[in-house]
Amino acid sequence: MTADWLIRDALVLDGTGAPGVVADVSVAGGRITAVDPGRRDARATGATRTVDAAGRALTPGFIDMHAHSDIQILANPDHTAKVSQGVTLEVLGQDGLSFAPVDERTRTAVRAQIAGWNDDPPGFAYDWDSVAGYLDRLDRGIACHAAYLVPQGTLRHLVVGPEDRPATPEEARRMAGLLAQGLREGALGMSSGLTYTPGMYADDAELAALLRVVAGHGGYYSPHTRSYGRGALEAYAEMIDLARDTGCALHLTHATMNFGPNKGRAGELLALIDDALAGGVDITLDSYPYLPGSTTLSAVLPSWAFSGGPDALLARLADPADRERILHEVEHVGTDGCHGCVAEWDTIEISGVQNPALAGRVGRTVAQIARDEGRAPGDVFVELLVTDRLGTTILQHVGHEENVRTIMAHRTHCGGSDAILVGGRPHPRAWGTFPRYLARYVRELGVLTLADCVHHLTGRPAARLGLTDRGLVRPGHAADLVLFDPDTVQDTATFDDPRQQATGIDHVLVDGVAVIDDGARTDALPGRAVRRGAGGAR
DSSP: OOOSEEEEEEEEOOSSSOOOEEEEEEEETTEEEEEESSOOOHHHHTOSEEEEOTTOEEEEOEEESSBOOTTHHHHSTTOHHHHTTTEEEEEESGGGOOSSSOOHHHHHHHHHHTHHHHOOOTTOOOOOOSHHHHHHHHTTOBSSEEEEEEEHHHHHHHHTOSOSSOOOHHHHHHHHHHHHHHHHTTOOEEEEETTSTTGGGOOHHHHHHHHHHHHHTTOEEEEEOSOSSTTHHHHHHHHHHHHHHHTOEEEETTOOOOSGGGTTOHHHHHHHHHHHHHTTOOEEEEEOSSSOEEEEGGGGSOGGGGTTOHHHHHHHHHSHHHHHHHHHIIIIIOOTTTTTOOOOGGGEEEEEOSSGGGGGGTTSBHHHHHHHHTOOHHHHHHHHHHHTTTOOEEEEOOOOHHHHHHHHTSTTEEEOOOBOOOSSSOOTHHHHHHHHIIIIIIIITOSSOHHHHHHHHTHHHHHHHTBSSSSSOOTTSBOOEEEEOTTTOBOOOOSSSOOOOOBSEEEEEETTEEEEETTEEOSOOOBOBOOBTSTTBO
């Protein structure tokens, strides 16, 4: 077969963690056709495009195990933020809230609740109801591949509604049936957001019933746990116990140990995981290489305030008695939405708003806004929630560097950006996660070797997703490839200027088609949905 690409003299890091080997790699028909340690003659292969890759690393495409691009990948299909980092596959449907399966009522509620994650683009056509319909929409053409997790909170929205109550037996059966349908239609597993309503209203028995369905279909469970703060270890232990009891594979997504109570305690989390691994529990995890987290401002609220949905919450914020109770819990007691911690207003920075009249608040903390305006922080907090109709996104500066380094070195670790792409000043991880691993934590700090880091970002997550033809540089595998200079690759996105493309990444191929060519975005949209049972997924 005539080669489309011949990449010559590259340091090939194959995604297994093995040391790199200088080799020529040929690509034809969207597949890797040869990995040859001996120099090949371009004339012999008839290659359409030959790249001299001496001094550069060639790796599998990076897999973002935790992405919030569910709408943006469709509304803005160039998707430069991700493909310019070398991302060739991302996993959507995260944190228990996304856009399938839905009916019209549920779609409206979810759109309002997570507009801060996805925006709600004017005129955008939400022309699907099912998981199959959403995956078909992705198949019309996207920048990189995408996989999907059935979101447990959306299931609860659809079947139970937004109320804080146990599911009835019939509702539990219906949720299980819809989950099974989504898995049959191609979802790779299920996610939860157990500090987000209404998913957080599910008890362990309800979750266990759903996990048995996931396990029966060979999928995995990706929970945002009930706490990343004061109750973090207990929350992780709860998820591990559920995995052990149900036999469901577990992926602990954005596995952080944040907030003051967890400083220096990452080793305790890893000991918990290692003990479970030794007992036969199937566990992996992902993290992002930054200290601040990112979410919606409304996530800080206590869950009871959200019961009944967004309109009910806004009504409570307008009621003086309810408002006082909410602020007392947020500022003095600690809420389940804020991981059992009280809100520290100087750590909560506004990163995006839906209402243009609030644009001047972006880039300042709640405490700074309060000082500038001579107001109480709690009043600023409530005003933002109400005026922006819950669409405000935030950065929470609550991380610890020693925890970040310890967790990323674990043998089950994968990379995940947890990136929100919208807002006036989004978290720089939206544009910088993967090159930051390579620049800061490999080249500068040596926390990971280059070969090991590539394994964390490619082969290991591909194995978790059940992919049999992606994640490795190997003949017959899909030609999802990244060519970069390990000596110069660098994230340039900052908190002040977050929408900046990384440097040192020359070429990114998705199924053998260049989406980044000589460092520039092409107009190609070769990505498609990756479904369980097809396209290389088990």
